[in-house]
Amino acid sequence: MKRRGALFWLQLGFTLFVCAFLIVPVFLSMMAGLTVNYLTGIESGLTLRWVGEVWSGYRDTIFLSMGIALACLAGTLVLGIPAAYALAKRPTAMTRAIEELLVMPVAVPGLATALALIVTYGAAGGFRTSWTFILTGHILFTLPFMVRSVLAVLNAIDLNTLEEGAASLGAGFTQRFFHVVLPNCRTGILAGSLMVVTLSMGEFNMTWLLHTPLTKTLPVGLADAYASLRLEVGSAYTLIFFLMIMPLLLALQAMTRHVR
Amino acid sequence: MTEGFKPIAITLENCGKTFADGTRALHPLTLEIAASETIVFLGPSGCGKTTTLRIIAGLETPDPGGRVLFDGEDVTALPIERRRVGMVFQSYALFPNMSVAENVGYGLRVRRVAGAEAAGRVAEMLAMMRIEALADRRIDQLSGGQRQRVALARALAVRPRVLLMDEPLTALDAKLRDALRLEIDELLRRLGITAIYVTHDQAEAMALGDRIVVMDHGRVAQVGKPRDIYQRPSTRFVADFIGTMNRINGTVRDGAFVTAAGAIPWREAPPGASEALFRPEDVTLDDTAEAHLRGRLTAAFFLGDRTRLFIDVGMEKPLVTETGARRDFTHDEPIGLRIDPRGLMAL
Structure with a gap:
């Protein structure tokens, strides 16, 4: 075997350094949530007290966030897949313009979108105070990611010929869509879903403006906790966030890889 | 089944x-x-x-x-x-x-x-x-x-x-x-x-x-x-x-199609035809004085079972024919051709 040169060790060292730079704060933050007194340090002992406090005080934000993320996923699937299909089916100058317009909510700062929503619908009392108000913002923001990833797959397969093949065998529109179109863009759907759930779960920018005291999501609650409570509570919150979101993301990622 | x-x-x-x-x-x-x-x-x-x-x-x-x-x-x-x-x-x-x-x-x-x-x-x-x-x-x-x-x-x-x-x-x-x-x-x-x-x-x-x-x-x-x-x-x-088609320009005179490279007997020639068309398989090599057309070889592709010949007769494109003759062809050698009148067409 060839002896590894100095360059290899230098690169390895640098990579490990960067990893440590990123991971150590996460680890410290999680540890802080389990420490009796952060200022004293780990000698003060470990406790689940802060985790318990977060659970009793902020449990609702966690479930609300998950609910919104799943509803957002459902919304982007129902809106995004047909939109991508329509865009892929007839590539004209107009559909290309629509495709570009769809990306606007990503380019425009979340605060601006949120303000626009409030200005337009703020007076609609029931809607303004309901969690669906936040959901609307999240769908606006995440829809482009779903459309784009489904569209990329649809453009890569020869959609028209596949559909013509199915039609020649007697399949009507609905059968073609469910038997041929959907199964062949599932990699795009899964990749888009992963994106949508992740973005919705972690969205703070826009949600911070859209939320009400009764519709607080996890990231908003986290900001609250850091701003007004002990550091240990905020850290315990982060820990819970990790524990909740990691299995979800890993499962989605595993599904995407499995399908490929 | x-x-x-x-x-x-x-x-x-x-x-x-x-x-x-x-x-x-x-x-x-x-x-x-x-x-x-x-x-x-x-x-x-x-x-x-x-x-x-x-x-x-x-x-x-x-x-x-x-x-x-x-x-x-x-x-x-x-x-x-x-x-x-x-x-x-x-x-x-x-x-x-x-x-x-x-x-x-x-x-x-x-x-x-x-x-x-x-x-x-x-x-x-x-x-x-x-x-x-x-x-x-x-x-x-x-x-x-x-x-x-x-x-x-x-x-x-x-x-x-x-x-x-x-x-x-x-x-x-x-x-x-x-x-x-x-x-x-x-x-x-x-x-x-x-x-x-x-x-x-x-x-x-x-x-x-x-x-x-x-x-x-x-x-x-x-x-x-x-x-x-x-x-x-x-x-x-x-x-x-469809396929390969030879063309040669000339005029119809006394039951023959007269061209710059020689005359092809063609009794059923439509009067006034200025171009005769024929397929490569209706062309045979003819070294005798009775050859219809005379030209010079511009290229010969040996294909194994036959040789494809390109013969310049002073037209825009060389005439094409194929022969099973077991001999070598040299560039620019004079070639005499005989055309089967049954294969002649005018369009």
Whole structure:
């Protein structure tokens, strides 16, 4: 075997350094949530007290966030897949313009979108105070990611010929869509879903403006906790966030890889 | 095992096609296709042959006034899924999300053919195309030739009234193309199905077609049996597109066609003809003083069983002929030619 040169060790060292730079704060933050007194340090002992406090005080934000993320996923699937299909089916100058317009909510700062929503619908009392108000913002923001990833797959397969093949065998529109179109863009759907759930779960920018005291999501609650409570509570919150979101993301990622 | 195919006659009446941007893909075309007949649409790309096939399939609607009849029944307004046709696409259009057997059985599935019957029909089709061993493979695990067989099996599984093939062999290499051409020919004769085949390859058209429809710029240039089209082309386009055609300029005088390179006896020459056309196989080498034409050799390609000769007779293009003579040819050597008068044409 060839002896590894100095360059290899230098690169390895640098990579490990960067990893440590990123991971150590996460680890410290999680540890802080389990420490009796952060200022004293780990000698003060470990406790689940802060985790318990977060659970009793902020449990609702966690479930609300998950609910919104799943509803957002459902919304982007129902809106995004047909939109991508329509865009892929007839590539004209107009559909290309629509495709570009769809990306606007990503380019425009979340605060601006949120303000626009409030200005337009703020007076609609029931809607303004309901969690669906936040959901609307999240769908606006995440829809482009779903459309784009489904569209990329649809453009890569020869959609028209596949559909013509199915039609020649007697399949009507609905059968073609469910038997041929959907199964062949599932990699795009899964990749888009992963994106949508992740973005919705972690969205703070826009949600911070859209939320009400009764519709607080996890990231908003986290900001609250850091701003007004002990550091240990905020850290315990982060820990819970990790524990909740990691299995979800890993499962989605595993599904995407499995399908490929 | 091949029962259940009921071939139909197809009639195209004034089927033209103008696309949304105003381009005329097809000028109004009227054509009768007999039951069990194999018709080949032949022409260069953009000649309208695929558009015609797509109109018959139901993937395009003809311009107003055009009608498509299947055994007298007007199907113009029916979309492809209700015409009961079988279609083989140039890119095969196999479904990547299904196995070979699922692909072949798809038409039966959407038609709700009962499970046992469908399974039997799929097995029969796989056996007919000799791909039983591939039943559980995924499409991306198949070679081009295997995909072609799956596409044929899938199209035939629903017992279509007509089999439509759009350049089915174009994506394959030459050897495989020849083998599959033979197989398709044998299959079409055995099933007795009405078949419509689109190609730009004249050898494929001659081998498979009961009749060939030669198309050019959205119009039919000639319709006829392969031999008629080859021996009696009706236009210059057909003469040039099918096979190799020699041309020589001259004038008709005293029962001969007189050219700068010599005179060809031609009793039936149309008066006033200024150009004579003939195929390479109607030309023989003649070293004697009786040679009709004289020229000089510009190139000789040894092909193994024969040699292809290019002879300059002072025309725009050299004349082409082939000889089985067992000798070497040298560049610029004088060559005498004799033309069989039965092969002479004027257009």
